[in-house]
Amino acid sequence: MRTFSGSRRTTPGFTLVEVIFTIVLLGLFAKFAMMKLLTPATLTLPAQAQSLADVIRRAQSLAVVRGERTRVSVTATGVNGRIAVACPASTPCNTDTSLTVSQGAVVGGASSVYFNSLGQPVNSTGTPLAGDTSFTLSYGTTTYTVTVAKLTGRVSVSP
Secondary structure, three states: OOOOOOOOOOOOOOOHHHHHHHHHHHHHHHHHHHHHHOOHHHHHHHHHHHHHHHHHHHHHHHHHHHOOOEEEEEEEOEEOOEEEEEOOOOOOOOOOEEEEOOOOOEEEEOOEEEEOOOOOEEOOOOOEOOOOEEEEEEEOOEEEEEEEOOOOOOEEEEO
């Protein structure tokens, strides 16, 4: 029969169960912290900026296809603003389109830009622009800028 001595040798450190429990707990804390930091507006702001760029590109292509000037204008600035596309002719376009931003995003920047029949950005009188035109979408400290190049009409989005 063996006798058991009272002293047992222990090794310092954590068990596998303790390590896994700690990692799971840290993951839960990180999830709740991210939910506090990210709001729906900051998650959708890049997508809304791309949508604004798409609306501007649509107006540009409408101007080329129809052979007439097309206008992109900010019809409501501020929180949840609205950007609209229209033909400045007396008869309304049957393909008028607009974009209303959501989730508390703020619309700012240029009031309007026109595109001539070649797709180039011009002012309301039809003369070429002196500089690039920019529309901004922002929420908190995050801002996305949609820029229309003055010569080519290239539409780009930058954070």
